[in-house]
Amino acid sequence: MAFLRLYLFLTVLLFSFFISSQLPQICRLLRRTDDLPVLVSEGDIMIGALFPLHDTILESPPSFTTEPHPTQCSGFNFRTFRWMQTLIFAIEEINRDKQLLGNLTLGYKIYDSCSTHFHALRTALTLMNGNEEIAGISECRGGVPVVIGDGGSTLSIVVAQFLGVFHVPQISYFSSCACLSNKLDFPAFLRTIPSDFFQVDALVQLVQHFGWSWIGTFAGDDAYGRGGAQIFNEKVTKLGACIAFYEIIPKNHQQTEMSRIVERILESRSHVILVFALEQDARALFLEVLHHNLTGIQWLASEAWITAAILSTPEFHSVLQGSLGYAIRRADIPGLQPFLLRLHPSKYPQDPFVEQFWEEMFKCSLGIINRSSSIRPPCDGSEVLVNINNIYSDVSQLRISYNVYKAVYAIAHALDLMLHCEPGKGPFAGGLCPNFSSMHPWQLLDYLKHVHFTNDFGEDTKFDINGDPVAMYDLINWQLSGKQEMQYVTVGKYDETMKPKLVIEEKNIIWSGNQKQVPLSVCSTSCPPGTRQATRPNFPICCFDCIVCAADALECVKCSPEFWSNTRRDTCIPKVVEFLSYNDTMGITLLSVALLGSCFTLAVTLIFALKRHTPLVRANNSEISFLILSSLLLCFLCALAFIGRPTTWSCGLRHTAFGIAFSLCLSCVLGKTLVVLMAFKASLPGSNVMRWFGPLQQRGIIFMCTAVQVVICCTWLCVAPPIPHMLMTHETARIILLCDVGSSFAFSLVLGYIGLLAAVCFLLAFFARKLPDNFNEAKFITFSMLIFCAVWIAFVPAYISSPGKYTVAVEIFAILASSYGLLLCIFTPKCYIILLKPEKNTKRYVMSKSNS
Known part of the structure; x- marks a missing residue:
């Protein structure tokens, strides 16, 4: 009903404004508002202000036969009176500052809203109408262009709904309700207090x-x-x-x-x-x-x-x-306390609020109007504000007062921007600037929305899109x-x-009861081990009872994925972290086999280096042989990256090093096979094919074939690199540390390219296996490729089906087995002749045709 009455009141008011604007007569107020106490100070620009100087109003029942009695407010508030004085202080400070607003001065018109909706709306209406006495008649006059206030959010809502219709800017210092940030309902509302x-x-x-x-x-x-x-x-x-x-x-x-x-x-x-x-x-x-x-x-x-x-x-x-x-x-405003203590009824006889303030402060009567319910002694003139310790003169906690101070300065800076507007660069259509003599409130509102300045306390003052400060x-x-x-x-x-x-x-922090310990506030304490939570009917989820767990009740203690319940199922213990390490038997065995293969490769390299001038080594292209041995050494060593706790760098190194090393090895084998095959064709009459497979061409083939794998691996590392992964389930008591390949497609591409090189090598070697050479290397390459392909074909199903760390072991086994196959099949026959059959390590024997 209250909102309905307010709606009807505003409708009648707006209708009256419309009718008045259409009639060629002087606008006259229907009812005088001189019963509302007001404090006025004239200036070039007038600022309206609303402060809840009283806590309530004294209502008299309406008779509906005579005009209602003037409204009387009760419960004087010293705190809000200090806010009002801070506004006056800020305005006088700005008027003394010739750098801000130049020769323009600010004035004010302050009303008491009495902490009630109706009174707040009535004072806002008065500020909007304005009035002056002409021949005993109250004439309408232009209202103020901006209003500071009101105090409470409820009061500001009523005022803002009215002022927003006319786009009169309103800056509140104490209304923090989040609802006021709604610009659809309150388009002209701003505030210096956060939402x-x-x-x-x-x-x-x-x-x-x-x-x-x-x-x-x-x-x-x-x-x-x-x-x-x-x-x-x-x-x-x-x-x-x-x-x-x-x-x-x-x-x-x-x-x-x-x-x-x-x-x-x-x-x-x-x-x-x-x-x-x-x-x-x-x-x-x-x-x-x-x-x-x-x-x-x-x-x-x-x-x-x-x-x-x-x-x-x-x-x-x-x-x-x-x-x-x-x-x-908060802020310390210099000069404010002496300004507050300047008040005395004799100095400000026209101020209707000073009289009430003085009587309430000293509990005496000035003899003008006795506003107290009990008879008070008269004020004798010896009262001094300096001797009173009161919230009014306490400037140690200037928070709301500081908000009032910022609101006044925000208006002053907005007016200063308006004053210095350059024609053609203004914020309005066509770059127009506002005219001070006929300034509209909506123009000032636009400037206020964009005001941004730093005050003397080093704080930035500005409003966001909702009219709220930081x-x-x-x-x-x-x-x-x-x-x-x-x-x-x-x-x-x-x-x-x-x-x-x-x-x-x-x-x-000192807590309630002078305690240093943080207080506990829970509906139900945590259940002890061996019990489970049972929700209470019709209670929030924070309230529960602790019930003893039944035997083997899985829901009693729910451990996180990193933990596992103990045998008694009354506590959670960390799960065992499992990975292929250097300490367990499997890791030590694979490490030993990898190191043994590396030693064999170094031994073969040493034999070939010592016998590099012999016909057998030279006839088999010693440069490619040494390159194959180097790549095989890398293959054996890259198996070591698969052992140990997975890390980011080891996961990235594992598959890429293995892929590049095997691609290099197979590229060399491919080059060697091509040379053997082309050498036979070159022995035919009229053939000059060997000029296309010289040392430079062989290096080019090896480089190109290896470069393809390098590009694949680099792309893999950049797009979706392998990373460490913890495989956890509630059903097992172990955490398995693995390397997630990152991109299954890239991993398949690396293995597929190695398989392609191995298949091509096998086919070429197979075709050259029966060429009539006394020492035909192609048949040994054929055997090595058979072993290589067999190992990796068997690897795929074994890799997919192996659990946990055995997946890594299968991959290491495949790397080592294929590396041993290449080393033994290609280089063991040569080492046998070099070491045990030196009579066959002659040019005549190597160059002769096979008897078969």
């Missing part, structure tokens, strides 16, 4: 950091409290934590309802509770907590009350000591000093522009 979306994100990170999973939530009955608490509940639930309860603090603070919601704390057994509410609502809650004598609760605070002086009094020390929450960034918070911890005074100690920072966003000095 609650960022505060909630910081609170959720805090909960996650300390591992709390059972959290209670209190919210104020307004847009700020409900909106912030709702986002917090949703986000923290997604992280796996549970909300113990969610209660709304009623605005009327009814005793029975307050008692009921506090009793929820006892029922829930939650030790960490978030209070997302304004300071007035939080105070009502904590008074009830004191009444129930509840202690030992770790309170999490929203920025609205974490630095509230009315809660840091000795009355609440036993309850709130150790509280933790985020506060917006989110920066101090993590505040309430700690008692030696004098039993509450101190706001900064124990961390949250900055959305940094990584990590949240930094906590955990060692400096």
Whole structure:
């Protein structure tokens, strides 16, 4: 109904504006607004401002026969009065600064919104209309081009919905509701306080950091409290934590309802509770907590009350000591405290708020209007603000006041940009610049959206696309000093522009009950070994019972993939990591065979080097023979890369080194086979084929055939290289370390190319095996290729079917077997003649035809 009445009121108002614009008569206000106290200071540019200087209004029942009595506000707030004085201070500071705005001056028109929707809307309407007295008649006049305020989110929502219709920019210093970032509903709203979306994100990170999973939530009955608490509940639930309860603090603070919601704390057994509410609502809650004598609760605070002086009094020390929450960034504004202490009723007789301030500060009556319910003594004139220790003059925690200060400077810088606009380079159509004499609010709004400056405190001030500033918070911890005074100690920072966003000095935190240990807040503690979790019906997942495990119950202890249950099944133990190592029998055996093959290859190389001038070595192309021996040595040594714990470099080296080494060896064998085959054809009359297979051509064949494999392996390493892989399953007690080939296609291509070279070598050698030479090398190459192909054909099914480290062993066996086949078949007959039959190592014997 309230929103319906508001809608009807606005409809009538807009209709009246329309009718008035069509009639050729002077605009007159239907009702005078001189019952609204206002503080005015004239200037070239007027700034409207709304501050909730009172906590509520005194309503009188309407008679519907006479005009309602003027609205009276009650509950003067010294904190918000300081905010108002900070605005005046900033405006006067800017007016003294001739570098900003030049000779233009700022004025202000300040109203009290009295912390109520209706009053906030009424003052906003007055700011928009403007009025002046002409011959006793209130005439309409142009409204202010910009408004600073209001305080609470609920108040700003009402004001922003109205101002947004006319695109009048509104900058709030204390309205943090995330809903106000919606530019469709609030197109002209900006603020210097971060959105609650960022505060909630910081609170959720805090909960996650300390591992709390059972959290209670209190919210104020307004847009700020409900909106912030709702986002917090949703986000923290997604992280796996549970909300113990969610209660709304009623605005009327009814005793029975307050008692009921506090009793929820006892029922829930939650030790960490978030209070997302304004300071007035939080105070009502904590008074009830004191009444129930509840202690030992770790309170999490929203920025609205974490630095509230009315809660840091000795009355609440036993309850709130150790509280933790985020506060917006503070600053020390030079000259502000003397400015605050300048006030006196005699100096500012036209200021309607100074009188109320003075009476409430000194609990006396100026004799003008007695606003207190009880009779107060008259003020005697000896009252001095310097002698009073009050939140008004306390400038140690200038946070909201700093936001007011930034809001005023944002307007001044936007106006300064507008003032220095160059014709043809303006932000509007055709490069037009605004005219100050006929400036429209939407023009100032455009400049405000793009304002960006660095103030005297080194902080950048700008607004994002939603009209929000950069989110920066101090993590505040309430700690008692030696004098039993509450101190706001900064124990961390949250900055959305940094990584990590949240930094906590955990060692400096004093928790509730003056403890140094982080409090525990869980619905159910972890189940001991030998038991399992059983969910409770109608309870969140964080609440469970621990039931003794039945024999062989697999679901009792769920170990992670790296662990395995012990024989008693009451704890998880690390799994055995398995790979082909140098310590087990299989690894030692394969290592020995590989090293033995390397020694045999070196021995053959030494024999060939010593007998390199003999006819047998020279007749078989000693250069290619030495190249084959070198490649065989690499084949034996590359098997060593397959043994040991897989690493990134060993996995990449294994298959590529093996592929290139075998390709080099087979390329040499191919070259040697071609030479044998072509040598026979060259012996035929009229043949000159050998000129195409000289030493240079043979080197070219070897290089080209090897280069193809090198390109394949390099591409493999660049695109999808082999990497270490842990093969884990819940069914086995072992972790198998393997090298994942990365690309199965590349691995198949490497093996396929080796197979192609071996097949070509075998075919050529097979055709030349019966050539009539006394020492025909082709038949030995044929035998070596038969062994090679047989080994690798058998390798494929054995590799696929072998489990664990035996897969690696099969691959090493294939490498060693094929290498031994090549070494023995090609070089053993030659070594036999060189060492045991030297009479056959003659030119005549080698060059003679075979008797067969």
